[in-house]
Amino acid sequence: QVQLQQWGAGLLKPSETLSLTCAVYGGSFSEYYWNWIRQSPGKGLEWIAELDHRGGTKNNPSLKGRVTVSIDTSKKQFSLKLTSLTAADTAVYYCQLSVTRFGGLIVNYWGQGSLVTVSS
Amino acid sequence: EIILTQSVGTLSLSPGERATVSCRASQSVPYTHLAWYQQKPGQAPRLLIYGASSKTTGIPDRFSGSGSGTDFTLTINRLEPEDFAVYYCLQYGSPPYTFGQGTKLEIK
Numbered sequence: 094q095v096q097l098q099q100w101g102a103g104l105l106k107p108s109e110t111l112s113l114t115c116a117v118y119g120g121s122f123s124e125y126y127w128n129w130i131r132q133s134p135g136k137g138l139e140w141i142a143e144l145d146h147r148g149g150t151k152n153n154p155s156l157k158g159r160v161t162v163s164i165d166t167s168k169k170q171f172s173l174k175l176t177s178l179t180a181a182d183t184a185v186y187y188c189q190l191s192v193t194r195f196g197g198l199i200v201n202y203w204g205q206g207s208l209v210t211v212s213s
Numbered sequence: 214e215i216i217l218t219q220s221v222g223t224l225s226l227s228p229g230e231r232a233t234v235s236c237r238a239s240q241s242v243p244y245t246h247l248a249w250y251q252q253k254p255g256q257a258p259r260l261l262i263y264g265a266s267s268k269t270t271g272i273p274d275r276f277s278g279s280g281s282g283t284d285f286t287l288t289i290n291r292l293e294p295e296d297f298a299v300y301y302c303l304q305y306g307s308p309p310y311t312f313g314q315g316t317k318l319e320i321k
Contacts, residue, residue, distance in 0.1 A: 128310075130258075138250075138258065138301055140310040153309040187257050200269055203257035 095120040099188050099204035105211050111175040115188030115204050116168065122146070124193040127164060127171040131184040139184075144171065178211045185209075215240055215304050217313035225321040232289040234316045236302035241282045246306030249278055249287045252315075253298045262287065294320075 101113035113129070129141040142162045143151045152160045161174040171188055188204040216239040226232055236247070247265045250258035260269045262278035265285055275290040289296055297320050302313040 137314045138252075138303075138312040140303075140312065143308075143310070151308040151310075155309065189257075197267075198270065199260070199263045199267070201260035203259075206257055 095190075095202050097188055097190060097202050097204040099186075099207050101186075101207055101209070103208055103210060105178055105209065106213055107179055107211060109178050109211075111173070111178055111182065111186075111209055113173045113186055113188070113207055113209075114170055115172070115190075116170045117190055117202070118169075120192075122190075122192045126191040127162070128189040128191065129160075129162065129173045129186060130189055131186045133181075133184045136184075141173065141175075141186075180211050183209065183211045214309055215242065215307055215311055217302050217304055217311055219300075219302060219313035219316045221316050222314070223317045223319060225319050226292055227321045228292050228294055230292050232287075232292055232296070232318055234287040234289075234300050234302075234318070236280075236285045236287070236313050238283040238285070238304060242285075242304045243306030245281050246304060247278075247280065247285050248303045248305060250301045250303060251296075251298045252301065258301065289318075292318075 096118045099115040125146045127144045131139050141153055142160050144162045144164055159176045163172050185206045185208050187206050190202040192200050218237045245265045249262040251261055252258040261272050261276050265280050266278045277288045279286050297318050299315045299317045301315045
């Protein structure tokens, strides 16, 4: 049974840096894609960044270079840093692991979500 | 950036009916990398469909996806009470990956 557990500070001030970590428990994967996705209160979903099994990364340019994602494969942890926070960054942040299994089947696993509030 | 438009914001149907949720892309979605997610209040989204028409594990047969290019559809046959939720399409063929704004399926 694969589970994702995420953690990080929930209340931050404007201009501070958001730091979230997501760990995977159970399972082993050869082809995988880690994603961070956020959802502003009462709003839709926004993709933030992806890091894949080859070490490639993709970021959403709307976040203007404020995003850094990294992975510690030995700990099976995936991290997000988002700098220069504003109130517009207030959202529930989700980590997501997309795994391609035998035969091309794609399976998603999600963290429980972290509410991050940016307020002075 | 590919913009996804789900033209219907709210769909009001009764259990047992068929739901059709549409998603239109501003340009062709590469590799038909279009997914559908279901989200219930307080929960993370749940993957239903990937590659426009392939179901992930554990998804009931009443869910199906179709489409290619710029027009995609999620169909739910014989709605069950647990199907009433918000549905999002996602294109993951061309970064930045983008979501539709969501279609809320509510009980009529």
